[in-house]
Amino acid sequence: MFGHSACDRGGGHVADNLEDRVEKVWTAALAGDDHGAADVALAALDDGLPPEDLLLGVLAPVQSRVGDAWAANGVTVAQEHIVTAVSERVLAAVSRHPAARARHTEDKGRATVACVDGEWHAFPARLLAELLRLHGWRVDYLGPHVPTPYLPMHVNGTDADVVALSASMPSRLPAAHAAIAACQETGKPVLAGGAAFGADGRYAHLLGADGWAADGLGAVEHLAGGPLRRRTRPGEAGGHRPPPAGEEFDRISGMAQDVVSSVMWKLGERLPAMAGYSRQQLDHTTKDIGYIVEFLTIALYVRDPELFSRFLLWMAGILTARGVPESTLFPALDLLAGQLKDFPHALATVEHGVEVLGREEGKDRPRHPF
The missing domain is CATH 3.40.50.280 (Cobalamin-binding domain)
Structure with a gap:
């Protein structure tokens, strides 16, 4: 992402200091303590750390860390939002520091x-x-x-x-x-x-x-x-997006909700455990199927089946971190493929994704699919 790059241009001692400051900002941010996090950042500037190094070497790693922690089921969505909100307030405080304002020439x-x-x-x-x-x-x-x-x-x-x-x-x-x-x-x-x-x-x-x-x-x-x-x-x-992939994107996007509903309706037959799902679990499953269909359409939009495959591998890691076997993806993908008989590019994309997922099953998953 724009901004997400750590920097280490000042030798080992500076790197150690940056790591210590990352840890302190992370601890404060996770607790929702924007004042404490800002104190750490402003003290670093007072000590002579260049503003750019603070942004790239402290704040950006904190944001990367919270994203990784969410993927690993280490923090909740609410905690992720808290950390981001604190980081934004720290960034605002840094922008007003004399060391930052002095660069605006x-x-x-x-x-x-x-x-x-x-x-x-x-x-x-x-x-x-x-x-x-x-x-x-x-x-x-x-x-x-x-x-x-x-x-x-x-x-x-x-x-x-x-x-x-x-x-x-x-x-x-x-x-x-x-x-x-x-x-x-x-x-x-x-x-x-x-x-x-x-x-x-x-x-x-x-x-x-x-x-x-x-x-x-x-x-x-x-x-x-x-x-x-x-x-x-x-x-x-x-x-212009060349046909026929572009046409498939338009048609599948238009029928996405029906595809999701059809897959969900039949998935219970493939996964008997769904009979005991709570309403929240069913909602989460529906959303996951929706994401699968959405990323399929995007893969069609950019004409890149690997985008869909990378997404499946990432989703497998997310599910595994939450105690859901990644094998549960296969019946859902099989049912999805059954809805795509009239869409050769979409069907080939799903089949390729299933092949990649099967080949990589059980291996470490990427923290980010893109």
């Missing part, structure tokens, strides 16, 4: 930083905004879940030099595609970042972004020479 240009429509994981984008300010950019940070029509309105109204768009989940790629195209219609270049775009940025390039960065430091370096150059003319961003 050079004028590189104006940047708009936003999360695409439907993307609520805003901390990486918020961190990027502060990093860009530290490097002389005037930044308009628009926050999470920015409706696509408002992006070009803002860009035109402020005459931004570059737009940085963040997305963490591949399910946001269609929205990212629309946002990239809308911003490029203004004639401005778009830098994409976040796990949604793939570890190597393949989906950013596929959807027409003018640049991609793996993390906040990469984004800063990408823009070190000033705004990006446009790769395409306005109106050409991303191109």
Whole structure:
């Protein structure tokens, strides 16, 4: 994601200090103690730690840690939100520290930083905004879940030099595609970042972004020479999804809820234990089937079966951490395949996912699928 990169440019002693500060901020954040976490961060700045090192070497690792802890069933969703909220308040405090304000001297240009429509994981984008300010950019940070029509309105109204768009989940790629195209219609270049775009940025390039960065430091370096150059003319961003995969995406997206309901209806016959499920367990199972169908459609959208396979491996790890055997995925996938006889690309994607999951069954799972 934008911003999620640890730094160690000061030798072993600095690294040890960073690890100690990460631990202290983590402990305070998990307890909801924003004042305590801010005290640790501000004391580090008072001790001479560069603001950029604090952001990338302390706050970013704390956010990565809470995501990993959630995946391992070590924290609840509520605790994950608490840690993120504390991190945001610490970031705000850091931005007002004299050490951070002193860096705001050079004028590189104006940047708009936003999360695409439907993307609520805003901390990486918020961190990027502060990093860009530290490097002389005037930044308009628009926050999470920015409706696509408002992006070009803002860009035109402020005459931004570059737009940085963040997305963490591949399910946001269609929205990212629309946002990239809308911003490029203004004639401005778009830098994409976040796990949604793939570890190597393949989906950013596929959807027409003018640049991609793996993390906040990469984004800063990408823009070190000033705004990006446009790769395409306005109106050409991303191109058109070629059939037939694009047609299958549209049709399966339209019938997704019916597919989920059909799979759930028949799954009880394959998994007798479901007869004893509580309402909450049934709701969780329905949501999981919904995610499977959603990621299948996204794999079709970007024409990459491996995206779906990576998601299945990640979901297997999530289920295992919560005491649910990953083998329960196979009957659900078999039932899903039965719904896709008229969709050859979707069916092949599911079959490939089942093959990969079977081959990797029981092995360590990736902490993040993208």
